[in-house]
Amino acid sequence: EPEVTQTPSHQVTQMGQEVILRCVPISNHLYFYWYRQILGQKVEFLVSFYNNEISEKSEIFDDQFSVERPDGSNFTLKIRSTKLEDSAMYFCASTGDGSAYEQYFGPGTRLTVT
Amino acid sequence: RKEVEQDPGPFNVPEGATVAFNCTYSNSASQSFFWYRQDCRKEPKLLMSVYSSGNEDGRFTAQLNRASQYISLLIRDSKLSDSATYLCVVPPGNNRKLIWGLGTSLAVNP
Numbered sequence: 001e002p003e004v005t006q007t008p009s010h011q012v013t014q015m016g017q018e019v020i021l022r023c024v025p026i027s028n029h030l031y032f033y034w035y036r037q038i039l040g041q042k043v044e045f046l047v048s049f050y051n052n053e054i055s056e057k058s059e060i061f062d063d064q065f066s067v068e069r070p071d072g073s074n075f076t077l078k079i080r081s082t083k084l085e086d087s088a089m090y091f092c093a094s095t096g097d098g099s100a101y102e103q104y105f106g107p108g109t110r111l112t113v114t
Numbered sequence: 115r116k117e118v119e120q121d122p123g124p125f126n127v128p129e130g131a132t133v134a135f136n137c138t139y140s141n142s143a144s145q146s147f148f149w150y151r152q153d154c155r156k157e158p159k160l161l162m163s164v165y166s167s168g169n170e171d172g173r174f175t176a177q178l179n180r181a182s183q184y185i186s187l188l189i190r191d192s193k194l195s196d197s198a199t200y201l202c203v204v205p206p207g208n209n210r211k212l213i214w215g216l217g218t219s220l221a222v223n224p
Contacts, residue, residue: 035212041216042201042214042215042216042217043158043201043212043214044214045211045212045213045214048211056211058211089155091157091158101146101148101163101203101205101212102148102160102163103160103212104160105157105158105159106157107156107157108156108157110155
């Protein structure tokens with residue numbers, strides 16, 4: 001069964017450093033998403049991406065964040081200057097052209113900012 | 115009212131029990147609703163979609179009450195493997211953003 005993959009599984013970085021989280025969505029999917037989940041809190045939408053551009057973003061997704069689809073398979077989330085409060089689990093998800101809402105999630109990257 | 119609200123639990127039930135969770139939502143324009151399951155420190159996985167009044171899949175039944183703006187999830191004959199957090203998810207309208215509840219924690223005990 002096709003699945004979304006994410007790397008790395010765990011990233012530790014120092015405050016102020018840049019991090020890039022990588023995702024490989026399901027190959028025939030067209031819509032891509034990033035979510036984050038701070039430990040013990042709810043899943044929060046960050047951004048959606050379609051046709052090589054951002055289609056929607058949340059208030060959390062400020063200028064420190066950017067997304068890119070550098071080639072036909074990868075989908076990346078960059079945080080330019082990490083803060084302690086960016087420590088969270090970051091999930092990538094994708095959907096096909098059918099149901100907009102039946103999103104398939106990757107296993108997540110745990111980001112720890114020290 | 116919060117966008118999506120769930121009783122966080124935890125619900126502790128014995129194997130074989132029937133358990134029900136409720137979720138309320140604030141946006142009356144929402145047309146579809148989802149229950150996801152999340153195991154500890156894992157990704158959410160889609161459990162059920164609800165597009166009309168309800169949906170049934172084996173031991174799981176989801177029901178929608180548009181007038182009262184709530185969705186319920188019923189699990190019959192609980193198994194140990196049902197222990198997880200159940201997340202209510204509501205797209206607010208025509209966009210693809212998902213609004214998540216905090217989740218209801220279920221522990222099924224032997």
